[in-house]
Amino acid sequence: MKEAFMPGHAVADTRTTGRALGSEVITPLVLFALTVLLVIASRWISPSLGGFHQVAAIIVLSSFLMVVAFGQQMVVLIGGLDLSLPSLLTLGGILTFAWSGASGWSLIWILLVVLVVNGAIGALSGAGIAWLRIPPFIMTLAMGIIVYSAALGITAGTPRGHPSAALGSLFSGRILGLPPIIYIMILFVVFGTALQSYTPFGRKLYALGTSPVAAHVAGLHVAWLTVATYAISAAAAGCAGFLLVGYAGGATLVMGQSYLLPSIAAVVVGGTSIVGGRGNYISAVAASLLLTTFSTIISSIQILEGWRTIIYGCLILIAIAALREDVPLWLNRSLQRPSRPPQAPGAARSTQ
Amino acid sequence: MSAVAGFPQAERQRRPALGRLLGSGAVMVTVIYLLLLLVYSLCQKNALSMTQFSDQLSNGLPLALGAAGGTLVVLMRGFDLSVAGVIALADVLTATQAGDGQLGALLCLAMVVGTGLLVGAVNGFLVAYVGLQSIACTLATMIICSGVALLVLDAPGGNVPDFISDNLTGTLLGVPVPLIIALVVLLGWVILRKTNWGVGLYALGADETAARLAGVPVRRVKFLAFCAAGALYGVAGMMLAAATSNGDPGAGTSYLLLVFAAIAIGGTTFTGGRGGLLGSMIGAATLMLLQKVLFSLGVSSFYTGIGQGLIMIAAVLIAALSARLARRMPR
Numbered sequence: 205m206k207e208a209f210m211p212g213h214a215v216a217d218t219r220t221t222g223r224a225l226g227s228e229v230i231t232p233l234v235l236f237a238l239t240v241l242l243v244i245a246s247r248w249i250s251p252s253l254g255g256f257h258q259v260a261a262i263i264v265l266s267s268f269l270m271v272v273a274f275g276q277q278m279v280v281l282i283g284g285l286d287l288s289l290p291s292l293l294t295l296g297g298i299l300t301f302a303w304s305g306a307s308g309w310s311l312i313w314i315l316l317v318v319l320v321v322n323g324a325i326g327a328l329s330g331a332g333i334a335w336l337r338i339p340p341f342i343m344t345l346a347m348g349i350i351v352y353s354a355a356l357g358i359t360a361g362t363p364r365g366h367p368s369a370a371l372g373s374l375f376s377g378r379i380l381g382l383p384p385i386i387y388i389m390i391l392f393v394v395f396g397t398a399l400q401s402y403t404p405f406g407r408k409l410y411a412l413g414t415s416p417v418a419a420h421v422a423g424l425h426v427a428w429l430t431v432a433t434y435a436i437s438a439a440a441a442g443c444a445g446f447l448l449v450g451y452a453g454g455a456t457l458v459m460g461q462s463y464l465l466p467s468i469a470a471v472v473v474g475g476t477s478i479v480g481g482r483g484n485y486i487s488a489v490a491a492s493l494l495l496t497t498f499s500t501i502i503s504s505i506q507i508l509e510g511w512r513t514i515i516y517g518c519l520i521l522i523a524i525a526a527l528r529e530d531v532p533l534w535l536n537r538s539l540q541r542p543s544r545p546p547q548a549p550g551a552a553r554s555t556q
Numbered sequence: 557m558s559a560v561a562g563f564p565q566a567e568r569q570r571r572p573a574l575g576r577l578l579g580s581g582a583v584m585v586t587v588i589y590l591l592l593l594l595v596y597s598l599c600q601k602n603a604l605s606m607t608q609f610s611d612q613l614s615n616g617l618p619l620a621l622g623a624a625g626g627t628l629v630v631l632m633r634g635f636d637l638s639v640a641g642v643i644a645l646a647d648v649l650t651a652t653q654a655g656d657g658q659l660g661a662l663l664c665l666a667m668v669v670g671t672g673l674l675v676g677a678v679n680g681f682l683v684a685y686v687g688l689q690s691i692a693c694t695l696a697t698m699i700i701c702s703g704v705a706l707l708v709l710d711a712p713g714g715n716v717p718d719f720i721s722d723n724l725t726g727t728l729l730g731v732p733v734p735l736i737i738a739l740v741v742l743l744g745w746v747i748l749r750k751t752n753w754g755v756g757l758y759a760l761g762a763d764e765t766a767a768r769l770a771g772v773p774v775r776r777v778k779f780l781a782f783c784a785a786g787a788l789y790g791v792a793g794m795m796l797a798a799a800t801s802n803g804d805p806g807a808g809t810s811y812l813l814l815v816f817a818a819i820a821i822g823g824t825t826f827t828g829g830r831g832g833l834l835g836s837m838i839g840a841a842t843l844m845l846l847q848k849v850l851f852s853l854g855v856s857s858f859y860t861g862i863g864q865g866l867i868m869i870a871a872v873l874i875a876a877l878s879a880r881l882a883r884r885m886p887r
Contacts, residue, residue: 287813332869342820342872345813346865353861360858465637465695472692478635510710513703521696524688 228484231475231527235490238523239497246501258500260382264375266496267389268451271444272463273470273488274396275437280471281400282413282433283480284340288329288348289441289467290460292322295355296445301365301455311370318442325351326438330431344434356457363455371450385447396485409433413480470495473523494523581823582835584875588821589842592849600852612844613734614725618643618796620840622811623818624741625788627836628781630819632761633828634690636782638679639789639815641701642672644808646793648705651714651803661720668790675701676786680779698808705805714803724798737795738837741788745833753780761828818843821871842871 243259272289279286296318303314325347332343374385400406412419412429420426444463449455474491476483498519502512597604622639629636646668654664675697682693724733748754756777759767768774797803822839824831846867850860
């Protein structure tokens, strides 16, 4: 019976290792291609779409999502979920708005302070998850509520500050005809991908996400890795808040709320497994671009808001279904299904 | 199959009573609830009156039903985000389409349950038969549902028939109707968890491969769990419309995270296979009571979130500690 069961095992193994290697390259390529096709096709919807300026606008708009998704993706990679991102983004925005307005160079200090404050809060979440074994879902949800409530109380509902011209020029300025933020985002994506895929730290996260027990046995400091991941995620959210202040010229208490679900969407459309251990940042970047393109095009169509929302949801559903890495395998299995049931009870009997 | 069904009972009989109580998430959350109720009754005079109780029930029931449905999916290690969409959709459907009188209410119930079943069936099909990640496809169905809700009613408003809003929040033979609804749901759950489907649900959450090898029809169990969850969300939306007397297409979003908080406080683990509907529903009641307690303690409404967050963490910690104590008890 053991021999009879082995082939099934081998098939399962090729799916998880052999195909995953391929999907690391295929998923982002398909997503980028879809985005480009959509942008080109959008010319038919409206002549104002599909041009060079619109591409730049989409990249600028999606930059905040890319930064937030960087943190969310790392947390999902180790099998968690970060629900505190909206509050932490808001906190980053409020801090930036309160202190900015001075000369350009002080911005770097503000960014550093935001990263440190947010990183400390994220580390606290990570500590609760790693040492007190609080489920990530509940720890980050509670931390998000606490941070939001503190921000609400301290600002008494209306964040005060001055818009920063230097920060705004990241979006309004031009270097070689493009807003400077685009060059910064390219650096960020390269840095993020390198950190995740080519550093020992990043590879350890994959090990941790695949099996925490195995990672521990292999000598990894599981607790510290968890703390570091949540700290980085929180810092990334703060960074997104920092940038958003530059784009919007101010901060509000709800500025983070519209980024929670898109951050999850970007991560899962990018093919990252919610149970951890699989996925890569470049796919999440491509998914952020695709999602932003979806919403940009949809918002230019003259239809009811309800229909826009429905179309957006359907497009996400189609993207998820189309990007399943094992679509061919599923077809195979569906065709072979009639032969499977007799095998399962047989295998069960043999183990007893 | 019978071996799987017999196992929890056998284990239960071996454990001493105290260990059993400490190990149950539902019991721990009940203790936390009663403690909060004690604090509330000390700082609010009429806290234990019938009207207060009835009020809390009708305000808390939508969350409790949503959490009950979500628990079914969390038990098998899934996430069902469509709860927000279905609650909003059922809410606006009740506020715009429901007729008056008994027949209208019955038809409305059929409509919201049918809507929930439909959405649940789509989720269940995509997760169980197509193999999509539950969080991914329920995110999409949630967005689609909230879009449909916007089409049905584009701004808060509408009109809930008096029959529905009066009867669902009133009393029947002296017993609050929301309590009756909650008990009916729990009774259904008590019966269902003894069936092959209920046992399969726990087996599937604990170890999917083992469940499949033991002969649990994994796909069908998953599919039905999403359907049942959808139906419960539908009823939750109708209850919300009855409690607020109007419809709001954005009503669901505030429930999304609260539902999962209620499930976690109620002792259902997100790693699957442990917990139940009773804990989640009491967890929902605890969350609602918590807001009242913080308010009556004079905490500025700006800062109530801090108390809420801390108590959520404390509740989960207490539950984990007591479970650990239960495991250390001599058998």
